[in-house]
Amino acid sequence: MTAPLVIIGTGLAGYNLAREFRKHDSETPLLLITADDGRSYSKPMLSTGFAMGKDADALGMLSAGQMAIQLNAEIRTHTRVTRLDPDNRRIWIGNEPVCYRDLVLAWGAQPVRVPLAGDAADAVFPINDLLDYGRFREAAKGKRRVLIFGAGLIGCEFANDLLQGGYAVELVAPDAQVMPTLLPPAAATAVRRGLESLGARFHFGVVAERLERTASGLQARLSDGQCLECDLVVSAVGLRPRTELAEAAGLEVGRGIVVDRFLRTSAEHVYALGDCAEVGGLNLLYVMPLMSGVRALSRTLSGTAVSVSYGPMPVTVKTPVCPLVVSPPAAGSEGSWDIEGDGNDVTALFRSADGRLLGYALTGTAVQRRLALNKELPPLLAELPQALALTPST
Structure with a gap:
């Protein structure tokens, strides 16, 4: 029997990866494992539910059973993986071993x-x-x-x-x-x-x-x-990537689970995606980089190695009383903020000494400038040189 692709986690990372993977591969057995009930939902909507008058059931979109049918997958809910065993290409759920063809860690981050x-x-x-x-x-x-x-x-x-x-x-x-x-x-x-x-x-x-x-x-x-x-x-004091099981299994861990530009961990056939992953030294807990990883990894897992690259990745913050879009400068960037406007309408531009735009924060009506400013921003992770980008996956 063919070992499945195993994805641990059914949040935005896990389910979106499964959807994209099925666009390229409809045959490989697919197993998703989650500690919760496996309902499909959009995590960003959690901070809009009271204003919209929606309870948890209203924010949920599809049940685990419905997702299993949609993805042609097995989904095990209320199930906790207790150990990773990359040397033997398996994971453990209590005393039960589960073998995999490839393993994707998409279990997110936990509240501090x-x-x-x-x-x-x-x-x-x-x-x-x-x-x-x-x-x-x-x-x-x-x-x-x-x-x-x-x-x-x-x-x-x-x-x-x-x-x-x-x-x-x-x-x-x-x-x-x-x-x-x-x-x-x-x-x-x-x-x-x-x-x-x-x-x-x-x-x-x-x-x-x-x-x-x-x-x-x-x-x-x-x-x-x-x-x-x-x-x-x-x-709401912050999130910390879940790394404990990965570290216990000997995987390289920093702020998150360290992966290369193909989202490969330090163990063969083990990948990490989303909030738990540290890509090129970056651990970005936002939707845009997650989806970039989903698109690349789905191709890699289906046989065509594709590396991750991040263009400008502004964050739209859900504070409608004062609209806000921010693209923070990379850590360690040298420069200064130029401030325009006042009141609720602020344009803050972070520029290097030679005038290059490295980041911005826009509030109120100034958010209308985001598309034009995005064209000036450098990528967070530039595309790999062609020779490296074609490196086959393990």
Whole structure:
């Protein structure tokens, strides 16, 4: 019996890879394994559900059974892989070995946990998948006050969504502005003011240290001694690529699972894709680079080696109260920000000393400039020279 292509994960990376692979190969057995219920959904929609009035069932698109039919695949749900065994070309699910032709690790990233004292430390909701969203949505029934840990991209998106859904929202963050790793201060101020216009309250330069249950809900004590009353807490302090099983199996791991430009790990016949992968030193937790990887890897797995390249990859942030598109300069880039505009309409351009555009942040009506500016940006990962691009896959 032919060993299957095995994909671990049924999020955007896993399911989109399976769809693309089936366009090139309709015969190879395909097995997808997931720790959740395997419903197909769009993860970016998780931070739009309250404004749209949609629960988890409404955000789900197809069941695991429907996806299995569509993909001509076997899908094993609520199943956790416990060990990778690349030397013998198999994985383990408890005491059950599963052999593979090729293995793709598409299991994403996990929420960073906030260390908290107090008797309600377990009452913090990360929202990283559809099941998380369903649990939070159920807990939010009849509640009004939401405290968000973190004011980065995800924290601001959830704040906008919850505010539009009728909730009172406060955000706690250790930095002095929103999205400090993505935005210059002028653009960050525009986003903050937009959210404040909806009623958001920000607490910068502090962290939550304790979370206690009270007669009326929850109380969070901050590092400056301030106490905030709330009914629900959302953790949006960041994501960390899942690397533990890969590292235990001897695969090279950095920020994520290290792969080459063909998305090959350091073990033969093992690939990594999406949020868990580190490609060319980059670990990008966004949809555009994920889909670039999907298109390339689907061809490689079907017999035609295709390397990954990233052009400009701007990120559209879902804060409709203050539209935002950002293409941050690469880490270590030398240059400075030029700021134009004021209020909610800010154009921030990061240029090198010789005037080359290396990144931008656009807010409000300035987002209309994104297409023109994208033409000036350098690629994040340039295409490989032809000789290297034609290197066959293992």
